[in-house]
Amino acid sequence: MLDLGYNATLVMIGAGLLGIAAGVTGTFLFLRKRSLVSDAISHSTLPGVGLAFIVMVAFGGEGRNLFGLMAGSALSAGIGLLCVTWLTTRTRLAEDTAIGAVLSVFFGAGIVLLTVIQNMSAGRQAGLESFLLGSTAGMLRIDALTIAGGGALVLALVVLLRRPMTLSAFDAEYAASLGLDNRRIDLAMMGLVLGITVVGLKIVGLIMIVALLILPPVTARFWTERSDRVVLIAGLVGGVAGAGGAVISASAPALPTGPIIVLSGFALFALSFLFAPNRGVLAALADHLSFRRRVHLRQGLLALAQGQPVYEALTLRLLRRAGLIRRDGVATDAGRAAAAKALLDERRWQLLRADLASETAAARYDGLTPIESVLTPDQVATLDRALRPTVAS
């Protein structure tokens, strides 16, 4: 693995830097629920790639110059982005429709240009298809340098712009009150997405580059509720997926870089999705089941205490399993005690919530929280004194 070769090492460094930059930038897109805009941007690079090739050949140059192709792709992706914005603001079409329309149309136009290039004598060996799925095989040193340099550049820009982007993403009004221009920040953010797409084209390919912008923030979201940490974790996830994927891909034949990077990121996502504490699937499932159990038990006990029939089979089953009722539905001693306690708790709560002075405590009522966790024993005793006359009667 240390035996990567000079080009592959450059690609690994570039992919790693790009991954970090994409993870961080993607987080801002994700927090604004605009992740799929990146899909429109990446697909609309294709006509630019084709046109740049045609123009460079027409001027007698080398059509495969990566820098020229990147410039062309940036230009057409910018136009694609403008089209999305224009369709959403000037017509009744929703953003998802605008994104889908722009990506398919630009992609179609790009395919038309690719077939034009195939028909040109200079274009037979153009290999522009590698931009669709990404390919680092047979790459020139200058290309590898461009990618590593590009990765470093976008990352530097992300670091530079992180403060205003964070402010604007979390509280646009507050950002405006500080004199920040949200529209320009938005534009800068989209510019970064565009830059990442363009640098990543050659490695990951335009169809899968969106994964670099979407997978890291989604993965990071499972680990924390704090947005600043989402940014950090997303950067980490992106970097690991980018560099790791590039290394794995270089380690054996028939492991194309783009898919391997995406699948590395997806593996990190899948692990987080399943096993993360709190938000992970398993944790959420366990939470839900225990929560449902508490609700049903509590409701069952309250019904028992008030001598009402319990209708739901699940409630009955849970009560029985907890040893609170017998098979025939009659409460056991433990059940009667628990029911009386639940009813007392409910009455204390009712009293507390009617009391103007204890509004903050009262707002914590949700039917399940024991009152002792909100009030001190003294306060509970005060409540009980108020209760006594009616309980006795």
Next chain:
Amino acid sequence: MALPELAAENGARLDDPARETSPFAIRGLTVSYGGAPAVFSVDMTVVPGSMTAIIGPNGAGKSTLLKAALGVIPRLSGRVSVLGQPLESQRRRIAYVPQRASVDWDFPTLVLDVVLMGLYRELGLLRRVRRAHLDKARDCLARVGMQDFADRQIGQLSGGQQQRVFLARALAQEAELYLLDEPFAGVDAATEKAIIDVLKSLKAEQRTVVCVHHDLSTVTDYFDRVFLLNKSRIAEGPVAQAFTAETLQSAYGGRLATAQIDQLSLG
């Protein structure tokens, strides 16, 4: 201090006989969003032929209660019966008027089309829309004073007009029970008047009306029963008994100043 017994006095002991005849009875309904219950173990027994207001502070779970009872959103526990039968078999008896903001008013359809949606059970998948159906839909529009707007695109209506179209759709269902979610929220005075007139005429026809309602000052004028909710049931019963300074205090806590309660001139 007789508060803790209120729930019991105002309906909790209305046991099975009342449930059998109630056009809408909820037992032990709990709904949660994420971690904590938004509505906890609510029992509600709607009295036939009554006009009931569901009231409570913001975030008390009023709309949630209605939507979960009707199966629009999932519930954690609880059952709903209509005349003693499970709700599922009795849906034709029920008409629901959702909140205006719950749909996309830019949807490409006309006012009359929306009212015809109320005839879905009658029309099914393929039955043709006949003159009689159209006449019925127009009649329903006329009852809410919207007959001149039948061929308008729904997006061209004002908020109050949209609300009236929703009510017309519910009228077309010819249900026995009408459940309305904040029908008076953000509407103009004319619409409020039109809606309340229609609801009172429904009551006169022995139909049952339940509204999620937010304006305490109109409760005594519009409704004969109230259901006070704040996550769980606070009180339920005739306005005179259940809509009192004490119950309001209990439901709203400090969010309702004593002065406001005084203004409601409760008996």
Next chain:
Amino acid sequence: MSGAEFVPLSLPPILIASFAAVACALPGNFLVLRKQAMIGDAISHVALPGIVVAFLLTGAVSTWPMMLGAAGAAVVAVLLIQFVHRVGRIDPGASMGVVFTAMFAGGVLLLEQSDTSSVHLDVQHALYGNLESLIWLDAFGWESLLDPVALAGLPPELLRMAVVLVLVTGFIRLFWRPLKLSTFDEGFARTLGMRTDLLGLALVVTAAVAAVAAFDAVGSIIVIAMFICPPAAARLMTNALERQIAWSCLFAVLAAVLGYVLAGYGPLWLGAPDAVSAAGMIATVSGVILALAALFGPCRHRLGQPKGA
């Protein structure tokens, strides 16, 4: 152009492209109105892994297993997207991005790993189809349309696409009322006892069937473009759903015919010797139609407040 040239070489591709375009545009109308336009994008991306898996399982390039594979992948993708969205509490757009890129990457990897290059199964075919090759060699002119022997030699894609178009149209017609009702007001539809979740899934499956059939014949670019562009353009022409559907079918056919003709003959008119990709050109034309509708469509502006506003 004579019938002797047009009927065998151009008529079948034009018909196939038109059928495919309409079959995708019909469910596309509802996807666009339900803010699920990108489902079309996801479906067409995951068709690739579906096809590759079907090929690896059966070991043969045959149409039906591959179509089943692609349709299966679409259903799996939609369920996964729902799962990530609901259980993981991730917004629908991002859930979609996670699922379809990963599945697509898996498909590309499988393709590279298996020796499929010898058989006619490659990414390019999946992306831009092979519309130009769907010719009718048994035809000699317009009269062949009445000749049973010649008709038997029609490209099988034509019949397949026609059947799928009938199925899709049938689905939309049969469930027209519930589709319209639940798309406009899902909550109300549920209070009527309608299973809106199943209906939504049925719509996506229908879209997937249309996509897969079209995918096989014309490639995935047309599929995404036709799911979205004709319905979007139609949305800007009228305020009645029935008329919107009609406009979208018209735009779909227009894009298919015009795109095919421009791709085949456009370069000749410009003096270039070779045709360009018909699939790409059809998508481009649909984009031009949408652009014109966005500039001049009589109903291009929003009327009501968007949901939740």
